[in-house]
Amino acid sequence: MNKLSRFVWRRQKPSARQSSGFMLIEALIGILIFSLGILAVVKLQATSVQQASSAEYRSMASLLANDLISQMWVSNRTASTLQTNFGSPSGTSYLAWRARAYSSGLPNASTTPPTVTFTTVAGGAGGAASSQATITIFWQAPGDKSQHNYTVVAQLK
Numbered sequence: 001m002n003k004l005s006r007f008v009w010r011r012q013k014p015s016a017r018q019s020s021g022f023m024l025i026e027a028l029i030g031i032l033i034f035s036l037g038i039l040a041v042v043k044l045q046a047t048s049v050q051q052a053s054s055a056e057y058r059s060m061a062s063l064l065a066n067d068l069i070s071q072m073w074v075s076n077r078t079a080s081t082l083q084t085n086f087g088s089p090s091g092t093s094y095l096a097w098r099a100r101a102y103s104s105g106l107p108n109a110s111t112t113p114p115t116v117t118f119t120t121v122a123g124g125a126g127g128a129a130s131s132q133a134t135i136t137i138f139w140q141a142p143g144d145k146s147q148h149n150y151t152v153v154a155q156l157k
Contacts, residue, residue, distance in 0.1 A: 061137040077157065095099045095115055107141050109137070112147065114137045120132075
């Protein structure tokens with residue numbers, strides 16, 4: 001036998017005393033990895049719920065703005081009538097719509113009232129002038145530090 005084979009032959013498994021605690025360390029590392037995985041899944045779930053709520057609020061704001069635009073379309077669309085009925089802060093139809101916006105479920109919507117402004121757009125080549133309505137709805141979700149808004153621009157001829 002050569003020297004190397006004698007060395008390999010004499011090599012013995014570590015005794016139980018020498019390897020005690022190794023299995024405990026393996027178990028602790030396994031628990032740590034599992035715990036980090038569970039924490040990541042919980043964070044992912046929380047982010048998912050927050051994003052779903054944000055999408056719901058944007059959808060609600062979109063529906064409210066489209067509701068007001070549809071009311072404008074069926075009314076008299078002259079610039080002065082639109083401003084009188086739908087202009088913020090005192091238009092008669094605007095006030096009724098604003099009350100619906102406040103009761104719609106948008107969080108903190110009444111903190112900053114929605115705005116409705118009109119500008120006159122000149123008609124091209126002898127065409128009649130039209131009005132451009134800009135509707136902005138504000139809300140602030142629970143736990144958010146900043147306020148969100150949704151703005152729609154519609155041209156009414």
